[in-house]
Each structure stands twice: as C-alpha cells, then as structure tokens.
Amino acid sequence: MAELRALIVDWGGVLTSPLQDAMASWCEADGLDLDGFRAVMKEWLGSSYGEQAALNPVHALERGEIEVPDFEIELARRLRTRDGSEVEATGLLTRMFAGFVPQPAIADAVRLAKAGGFATALLSNSWGNEYPREGWDTIFDVVVISGEVNLRKPDHEIYQLTAARLGLDPAQCVFVDDLKPNIRGATEVGMVGVHHVTPQQTIDELEALLKIRLRA
Numbered sequence: 001m002a003e004l005r006a007l008i009v010d011w012g013g014v015l016t017s018p019l020q021d022a023m024a025s026w027c028e029a030d031g032l033d034l035d036g037f038r039a040v041m042k043e044w045l046g047s048s049y050g051e052q053a054a055l056n057p058v059h060a061l062e063r064g065e066i067e068v069p070d071f072e073i074e075l076a077r078r079l080r081t082r083d084g085s086e087v088e089a090t091g092l093l094t095r096m097f098a099g100f101v102p103q104p105a106i107a108d109a110v111r112l113a114k115a116g117g118f119a120t121a122l123l124s125n126s127w128g129n130e131y132p133r134e135g136w137d138t139i140f141d142v143v144v145i146s147g148e149v150n151l152r153k154p155d156h157e158i159y160q161l162t163a164a165r166l167g168l169d170p171a172q173c174v175f176v177d178d179l180k181p182n183i184r185g186a187t188e189v190g191m192v193g194v195h196h197v198t199p200q201q202t203i204d205e206l207e208a209l210l211k212i213r214l215r216a
Helices: 019-030 034-045 057-062 068-076 092-097 104-115 156-166 180-188 199-210
Strands: 006-009 119-124 142-145 173-177 192-195
Touching (some): 006 104, 006 156, 019 092, 034 057, 057 068, 104 199, 119 156, 142 156, 173 180
Parallel strands (some): 006 173, 173 192
C-alpha cells in the first residue's frame, strides 16, 4: 500500500448527523409521509444508490445540470402531506437539510490530521443546498462540491479530480463516506475507503490507518 498522505471526507452524514435522521426530521416538520418520500427516492435512485441509470433528477441535480427550483417542483409534485395536501415546492431543499446537525468529532479528526501533516479535502454530492462553510479554510486544503465540478460520486472522475487538486495519487488518499457505493467508487480508483457508521468507529479506523491520534 502506498504511503497515505491525505484524508478526504464527505459532508452530509459524516460531518453531520445521519442523512436518515435529517430526512425524518424534515418529513415530521413538514407533515410529509416519510414512506412516500422513500418511495420516490427508490424510484429515482434504484435499489442501490449510484448503480442505476446515469440520468435521473437526483443525479442531474448533483451534477449541477438542473436548477434547484425545477428540482423542487418535480419532487414536490410527487410528494403528499399526511393529510393529502400538496407540498410547497419553494424552499423545499432548504427545509429538507435543516435537520442536519454538525458532528464535531469528525471535524476535529480532520483538523488534527491536517495539523499532523496530512492533506485534507471535503468531497460532497450537493443537492444545491447551502453549506455552512465557516472555518472550512482552516481545516480543508481542497473542497470539491459535485454541482460545482459537474461530476458526482461515485463517478471515478470526481475522486481523481480531488486527488489531483491535492497533488497526490488516489492511492495516497483515505476517503470517508456514509454510503457504500461512494466508498466502492473511491476504492475502484485506488483510494483507501472507510465506511462511516459512527464517529467512534470512523476515528478508530482512521487512527489505525494514519497512525496518528485524531481525538481532541
């Protein structure tokens, strides 16, 4: 194995609370049928995220090929509230992601990795949402957002682009994500993948790989 010199992490579900928790919170706040939302996502994404047809509204949004208002209209018309009424499209994605809560343990781990001499990067598939970027310049050397580069995980090219922006070979990078297909895409280009389930588990694995203490 090549000498590991970089730590790359996802945002939603890694630097934040789990995706499913945020979606459940949003559905509860908006009075939506969570099972109905899941059915729409299954229809669009298929049973295994990232392995279905290359073109669907979610993939197009992540690559920046569809405007946020257009996506919100398309999604809203497929959803219903629990009382059967229509869903307000305007601001739908802002409301959807409002339930994400920062997970400081992972941010601290990235900060300590950087202080320990490792290059650091954020690699995220965006749904056109606004990111809380305050402080990112102090912990990330590189930030790659899917809609800004017209690529998305698990496309091989987005991992290769991130490594190139770090000035490294993919084999020198560790990548952390909460979705297994995104990990698989990273390992297929030579990165070392860490599947994030809990902060404790991820930090344990990263400390073993990078041979550095990553707890504040």
